[in-house]
Amino acid sequence: xxxxxxxxxxxxxLGLLYxxxxxxxxxxxxxxxxxxxxxxxxxxxxxxSVGSVVPWARAGVGAVATQSFVRVExxxxxxxxxxxxxxxxxxxxxLMNDDEGAEVRQVAMxxxxxxxxxxxxxxxxxxxxxxxGKNYSVQANLMENETVWPAMAEAFEKSxxxxxxxxxxxxxxxxxxxxxIRGRQxxxxxxxxxxxxxxxxxxxxxxxxxxxxxxxxVELKRLIRIHRAYQHANQGDLYVEKGKTExxxxxxxKAATLYPENPELPYWTAVTLADIGRVNESLPLFKxxxxxxxxxxxxxxxxxxxxxxxxxxxxxxxxxxx
Numbered sequence: 001x002x003x004x005x006x007x008x009x010x011x012x013x014l015g016l017l018y019x020x021x022x023x024x025x026x027x028x029x030x031x032x033x034x035x036x037x038x039x040x041x042x043x044x045x046x047x048x049s050v051g052s053v054v055p056w057a058r059a060g061v062g063a064v065a066t067q068s069f070v071r072v073e074x075x076x077x078x079x080x081x082x083x084x085x086x087x088x089x090x091x092x093x094x095l096m097n098d099d100e101g102a103e104v105r106q107v108a109m110x111x112x113x114x115x116x117x118x119x120x121x122x123x124x125x126x127x128x129x130x131x132x133g134k135n136y137s138v139q140a141n142l143m144e145n146e147t148v149w150p151a152m153a154e155a156f157e158k159s160x161x162x163x164x165x166x167x168x169x170x171x172x173x174x175x176x177x178x179x180x181i182r183g184r185q186x187x188x189x190x191x192x193x194x195x196x197x198x199x200x201x202x203x204x205x206x207x208x209x210x211x212x213x214x215x216x217x218v219e220l221k222r223l224i225r226i227h228r229a230y231q232h233a234n235q236g237d238l239y240v241e242k243g244k245t246e247x248x249x250x251x252x253x254k255a256a257t258l259y260p261e262n263p264e265l266p267y268w269t270a271v272t273l274a275d276i277g278r279v280n281e282s283l284p285l286f287k288x289x290x291x292x293x294x295x296x297x298x299x300x301x302x303x304x305x306x307x308x309x310x311x312x313x314x315x316x317x318x319x320x321x322x
Contacts, residue, residue, distance in 0.1 A: 023125055026043075026180035027044060027148060028065040029152060030137050031137075036194045037194020039062060041189070043187065044171050044180070051210075053072050056075030056079055058083065062082040063192075064108070066105070069104040073095070078091045081095070082111050089115060102119070143179065144180070145178055168189070168221060189206060189207075193205050208227065253269065270282040274310075286322050300316070
């Protein structure tokens with residue numbers, strides 16, 4: 001069924017066939033990290049809040065990207081089918097059989113076994129296509145040209161690092177080839193754990209959305225870096241709880257190195273050092289935070305009652321004198 005000016009108003013008015021009446025997404029990747037079992041989706045689009053409709057993933061099950069004239073149901077229903085035992089291909093075929101608008105859809109699915117399948121409908125807006133490979137699928141529509149998805153595939157295959165790094169490399173390769181003919185607006189990345197707990201929020205390794213930005217991939221890359229910084233900071237907190245101070249300090253140092261523009265991360269390193277009696281080492285870190293923002297100085301005495309600093313008047317005076 002071709003989408004044209006004659007039928008377009010009826011689709012809008014009646015709400016038939018299409019979950020969306022405009023092409024929401026442009027290019028994306030679904031992938032499995034064979035080593036960790038993590039599953040992920042990454043996407044960039046000239047559309048507001050693309051992360052709210054395109055990427056879907058469930059730990060131990062699979063991942064889905066649903067785009068072009070988006071039918072959101074391909075995401076949750078595809079995951080339900082795969083969780084019930086269907087392969088990625090079986091899930092996609094079943095959903096397409098119930099979709100009269102399949103020829104304007106673009107969908108990719110990957111299951112936990114690494115089986116991958118993709119569909120680009122005949123009526124998707126040119127340039128549109130997909131390419132599948134071992135443990136991944138890349139797909140795009142509304143592109144500047146037809147070199148976008150092959151470049152994405154090559155970048156993913158040649159890149160190194162974690163799943164986030166490799167999927168980001170694929171998105172960046174798309175931009176180099178011209179990307180979306182409309183430009184850029186939003187981006188998103190979703191990664192779920194390879195060791196599912198059955199508790200959805202615990203199974204999310206990374207979930208980032210850039211809703212509206214002049215250069216969403218640059219912002220996505222920045223947020224991935226910051227996300228990793230806070231992963232190290234959180235691990236440091238866990239080590240503190242377990243009394244493993246030296247390990248905690250190493251994690252805090254990694255966090256501050258990844259995110260040097262934020263004074264809070266080294267500030268909490270200073271608090272940890274002071275709490276274990278290494279006050280002299282903490283002083284330069286406290287001073288650096290106080291210079292950036294006096295509110296860190298105001299906050300510090302409040303940590304005593306919270307049990308985060310010793311109730312030591314002389315030590316506190318020394319810290320606040322920085």
